[in-house]
Every structure is written in C-alpha cells, then in structure tokens.
Amino acid sequence: MVTEIARFTAQPGKEDNLRDGLTQAMALFRRAPACHGITLRRCVEEPNVFLYQIEWESLELHHAFRGSPLYAEYRSHITGFFQGPVDLRHYETLA
Numbered sequence: 491m492v493t494e495i496a497r498f499t500a501q502p503g504k505e506d507n508l509r510d511g512l513t514q515a516m517a518l519f520r521r522a523p524a525c526h527g528i529t530l531r532r533c534v535e536e537p538n539v540f541l542y543q544i545e546w547e548s549l550e551l552h553h554a555f556r557g558s559p560l561y562a563e564y565r566s567h568i569t570g571f572f573q574g575p576v577d578l579r580h581y582e583t584l585a
Contacts, residue, residue: 491526492549496542497577504571505538511567512540518564519544524551549580 500508512530519528526545533539546552555561 491583492546492552493581493583494542494544494546494552495579495581496544498540498542498568498572499574500538500540501571501573502538508540508568508571511571512542515564515567518560518567519555522555522558522560524548524555552580 498508498512509530509532516528516530519525524547526547528545529543531541531543533541544552546555
C-alpha cells in the first residue's frame with residue numbers, strides 16, 4: 491500500500507469551489523480499482539489549503555489511474571480553482 495498526500499491551495503475567493511470540486515471528485519477515486527480509500531481535509535489555520543489522503547494498492551497502479559478517463563474527469567472538477575502546482579508526495583507505512 492502507498493499513501494498519496496496531495497496538498498492544494500485555493501485561488502483567492504475560490505475556496506468553496508475547490509472544496510466542492512474535491513468533494514465531488516472523491517467518488518471518481520473510489521471507482522478506481524486500486525484505490526482503497528480517500529479522505530479530504532481542510533487546514534484550520536489556512537482555510538484555503540486542502541489535503542487529499544489517498545490509499546493506493548501500489549504506486550504503479552496509482553500511475554495507471556493518472557492515465558485513465560477517471561483522472562481526466564477528476565481534474566475537470568477542480569481546474570481553475572487552485573493555484574500553483576499541487577504538492578504531491580507518496581508514502582509507505584514503516585510502522
């Protein structure tokens with residue numbers, strides 16, 4: 491299992507749009523066979539910052555998802571609502 495952490499920063503005034511788009515897109519991730527769970531979080535101190543925590547079967551299968559139509563549909567829910575690149579990292583559980 492690999493945990494993906496994706497950090498999004500909303501464009502000023504687009505916080506609710508980004509939140510709604512990320513929430514709607516969660517159903518798309520859940521349809522991906524390699525996805526074992528997804529959580530959306532909002533930063534308390536910086537309410538324009540959101541985190542996805544996604545559990546993937548493997549990094550390779552996550553990369554396969556990125557080439558799928560589901561990924562393109564996910565992006566359509568959030569395009570234009572965040573600024574800068576998404577800070578994306580993958581973690582493996584050690585203990």
